[in-house]
Amino acid sequence: MRKTVILVLGLAGVALFYFTFVSAGKVFRSDWQLPQSPGEKQARYRLVLITQELETPFWGKVGAGALEEAERVGASIEVWGSYGKNREDFLKKIEIAIDSKVDGIIVQGLDTEEFKQLTKVKAAFYGIPIVTVANDVPMADSLRRTYVGSNQYLAGQLIARQLLSDMGSTGKVVLLGDSRGEYYQQQRINGIYDVLKEYPNVRTEYAETTDAREQVISATQDLMNRLPDVQAFVAVNANTAEAMIQEIGRRTRVEPYHIYSFDDSHDSMSLLKQGKLDGVIEQSPETMGRISVNLMTEWLSGETVPLDSNGYFTEIRMLKAADAR
Secondary structure (H helix, E strand, C coil): HHHHHHHHHHHHHHHHHHHHHHHHHHCCCCCCCCCCCCCCCHHCEEEEEECCCCHHHHHHHHHHHHHHHHHHHEEEEEEECCCCCHHHHHHHHHHHHHCCCCCCCEEEECCCHHHHHHHHHHHHHHCCCCEEEECCCCCHCCCCCCCEEEEEHHHHHHHHHHHHHHHCCCCCEEEEECCCCHHHHHHHHHHHHHHHHHCCCEEEEEEECCCCCHHHHHHHHHHHHHCCCCCEECCCCHHHHHHHHHHHHHHCCCCCCCEEEEEECCCHHHHHHHHCEEEEEEHHHHHHHHHHHHHHHHHHCCCCCCCCCCCCCCCCEEEEHHHCH
């Protein structure tokens, strides 16, 4: 019995020695790597994308592009947003991101003092870089590192040129803008004016409203009462287009009017396919998301320093109703 026990123990010792030898060999072979520690598996940078229009297809594409690029470059990104342009909630999310000390914030620009204070003072104090996407805010006011999105001035020019092509060089045009004075919308208006000012027989009427449905309807009623011979409308704030068109259709046929807008609202493409919009500026939201993440990580790694303060413009084009059907 004692010999048997000694034999078993001896065999166990031999087996243990063999497996120890094999394991040690694996460790010292050059093509074998030790398991990564939990810290090594973490993403290089923590980013957040924040928008105040989370429910729109446009911003869904911005988010999809950002997520795709973050995965490619090894960063983590969360997409935060508010619904229905809830500004208080939007600003609160920016503040939370700053307090969380994320590595970088990609955000829809908002031309308000509260936004500028958060980016210019609080984010700067913590050394958190800001990149505005789709909607810009002047660098001097926000200290953002750069802007990624459409050249909104050029977008306004494209609409004005299409309007002239459709309507001719004579007529009355209504521009319906945002009473909040958004910077990116002012750029669109400047682009429209700079083209139309060369045509003295084209008269423009500018009006402002919020995107609240009742106010858009009221503003459209007033414009049509004062300008019964108006021939064209431009919804500079794309969120006003649907209510504006509904009011025009309630009073008369929509078809004779030349109506234009932009693709950054929930209804734009649907209205274009229905023929209620004659033209829409189509932007490149997925590209915006990808480039903004790429530039942010390049800045954080020191690969691209400084970023171009004038911004990185993505592709735009005029999409006609016939193209969308």
